[in-house]
Amino acid sequence: MNAYLDNSATTCCDKEAAELMYRVFTEDYGNPSSMHHAGVVAEQYIKDATARICKALKCDEKEIYYTSCGTEADNLALIGCAHANARKGKHLITTSIEHPAVLNACGQLEKEGFEVTYLPVDSDGLVHVEDVTGAMREDTILVSIMHVNNEIGSVQPIAEIGEAVHKKDPSVLFHVDAVQGFGKFKIIPKRMHIDLLTISGHKIHGPKGMGILYVRDKVKIVPILFGGEQQRGLRSGTENVPGIAGIGLAVEKTSRDLDKNVAHMRELKNYFVGELLKMDQVVIHGKTDETSAPHIISAGFEKVRSEVLLHALEGRGIYVSSGSACASNHPGISGTLLAIGTKKEYLDSTIRFSMSEWTTMEEMEYTVSVLKELLPQLRKFTRH
Ligand code: PLP
Numbered sequence: 001m002n003a004y005l006d007n008s009a010t011t012c013c014d015k016e017a018a019e020l021m022y023r024v025f026t027e028d029y030g031n032p033s034s035m036h037h038a039g040v041v042a043e044q045y046i047k048d049a050t051a052r053i054c055k056a057l058k059c060d061e062k063e064i065y066y067t068s069c070g071t072e073a074d075n076l077a078l079i080g081c082a083h084a085n086a087r088k089g090k091h092l093i094t095t096s097i098e099h100p101a102v103l104n105a106c107g108q109l110e111k112e113g114f115e116v117t118y119l120p121v122d123s124d125g126l127v128h129v130e131d132v133t134g135a136m137r138e139d140t141i142l143v144s145i146m147h148v149n150n151e152i153g154s155v156q157p158i159a160e161i162g163e164a165v166h167k168k169d170p171s172v173l174f175h176v177d178a179v180q181g182f183g184k185f186k187i188i189p190k191r192m193h194i195d196l197l198t199i200s201g202h203k204i205h206g207p208k209g210m211g212i213l214y215v216r217d218k219v220k221i222v223p224i225l226f227g228g229e230q231q232r233g234l235r236s237g238t239e240n241v242p243g244i245a246g247i248g249l250a251v252e253k254t255s256r257d258l259d260k261n262v263a264h265m266r267e268l269k270n271y272f273v274g275e276l277l278k279m280d281q282v283v284i285h286g287k288t289d290e291t292s293a294p295h296i297i298s299a300g301f302e303k304v305r306s307e308v309l310l311h312a313l314e315g316r317g318i319y320v321s322s323g324s325a326c327a328s329n330h331p332g333i334s335g336t337l338l339a340i341g342t343k344k345e346y347l348d349s350t351i352r353f354s355m356s357e358w359t360t361m362e363e364m365e366y367t368v369s370v371l372k373e374l375l376p377q378l379r380k381f382t383r384h
Contacts, residue, residue: 002317003363007203008150008180008296008354009321014205017249021207021242032239033230042241049248056255057197057214058188065213065235066244070179070200073211074101074144076235077175077196080221081142082109088171089139090114095127097154097336098146102177106144125154125286125340133164142173147181151336151352152286153296155181162193173219179203183254184262184294195219199251201243205356206250210243254357261357265294268355268364272297275368279375283346285337297353298337300346304378309351312378316370321352 004012024045030038032046050061057064067073082092094106096118106116117135121127127145136143143165148155158181162174175196178187183204189197196219201210215221215234227236254261273288281302286292301309306322313320333347342350353367 001362001366002319003359003367004319005353005355005359005363005367006319006321007356007359008352010202010208011205011356012358013202013207013246014250014253016253017206017246020249021246024242024245029241032241033228042239045241045245046239049244052248052252053212056251058190059214060217062232063214063217065215065231066239066247067211067213067235068237068240069209070099070177070198070203070211071101073198073200073213074099074175074177075105076213076221076224077198077215078102078105078142078144079109079224080234081173081175081196081219082112082114083224084220084222085141085173086114089137089141091117091137091140093117093119093132093135093140093143095119095121095145095156096339097121097125097149097151098144099150099177099179102144102146103335121154121339123340125149125152125336127156127161129157129160129164132161133168136165136168136172140169140172142175144175144177146177146179147187148178148184148293148296149286149336150180150296151334152298152340153180153293154286155185155291155293158187158194159192166193180293180296182251183258184265186258189214189216196221199247201247201250204250204254205358207243207246210240210247212247212251257357262294264357265355265359266290268359268361269294269297271361272353272364272368276371279372281379282375283343285340285342285346285350295355298350299353300342300350301375302345302349304349304375306349306351308378309349309374312374313351313367313370316374318367318370321354322350 028041030042032043050064119131145156147158165174173195176194177198179200182199195216197214199212202208223234225236276282276299283300285298310322
């Protein structure tokens with residue numbers, strides 16, 4: 001049997017979305033900028049996808065931009081807003097547990113002379129609202145806080161933070177990286193004081209290489225790519241029409257079935273956490289209650305190196321991540337685990353199990369039974 005428990009790294013593309021994309025690739029392949037019929041047909045796919053996304057986010061069509069991935073959407077939000085608002089100030093606020101797409105964009109801005117405050121998180125991986133407002137200064141232009149952490153599944157109080165930021169200074173922009181949160185929580189940017197929102201296709205059973213950036217009307221932002229001025233000049237480049245059609249459908253499907261999907265993932269998580277906690281020398285990082293993400297479980301296995309466990313599980317057809325897959329090109333100690341004060345013995349012994357609405361209880365039960373068998377064996381043979 002197989003168990004794919006690495007859905008926070010990527011998900012399987014929904015068949016209906018893949019079929020729709022195939023049709024656009026092979027039949028309706030026009031360039032939406034072309035003035036002939038094929039172009040008009042292609043443009044209609046974009047319009048349909050945008051309408052689906054706007055329905056889910058309750059926003060306007062001109063507030064949606066398509067990018068090549070979540071990483072590009074994060075970069076556009078941060079760098080595009082920093083450049084557009086540099087005359088007002090050069091200070092940004094974020095957290096120490098953001099995805100590299102945000103942290104490295106901040107690093108680039110620092111090289112350009114911007115100043116970034118990296119807020120700490122508590123032992124549950126949560127940012128405190130008063131720390132955000134406390135860090136705001138006259139010259140602050142943007143606050144960027146992720147919705148759900150990709151490694152431990154902590155869920156930030158986004159609406160509260162947005163409200164507090166705008167109450168203190170309505171001119172400060174609030175960006176939310178919702179790559180892990182979208183499809184697990186209802187996100188209505190205007191109700192949550194969100195000015196910019198990042199979504200990625202491949203985390204919601206949509207296509208890889210597709211991101212969405214919601215930009216609230218009237219937000220000052222400039223492009224980071226220069227070219228043919230597509231997408232109202234903010235994101236040049238011929239639109240990835242198949243990808244846009246695919247992500248539009250994925251957004252619609254995941255939003256439509258949200259409550260049912262979340263209840264299912266929550267049931268799996270509750271079962272799995274309960275079983276892990278019955279095992280010896282196992283800890284769970286962050287919260288596991290209803291306030292945590294329903295799809296991410298980060299567990300530390302004392303005296304077992306994560307890489308060894310990962311491959312032992314792989315040998316049984318179980319796919320997981322050690323720390324965060326997106327940082328796996330740079331193996332090292334996870335910044336998130338350090339930020340929440342994880343004990344030394346778990347830093348290199350942590351595995352992330354991540355589910356989706358497609359994950360079955362059988363996969364979770366199978367993983368529990370394999371863990372029960374493998375852990376004592378690995379502890380016997382792993383040298384520390
Ligand atoms: N932000 C978060 C929180 C993520 O988890 C990821 C990917 O894992 C990204 C951004 C980057 O998204 P993409 O893979 O579409 O570039």
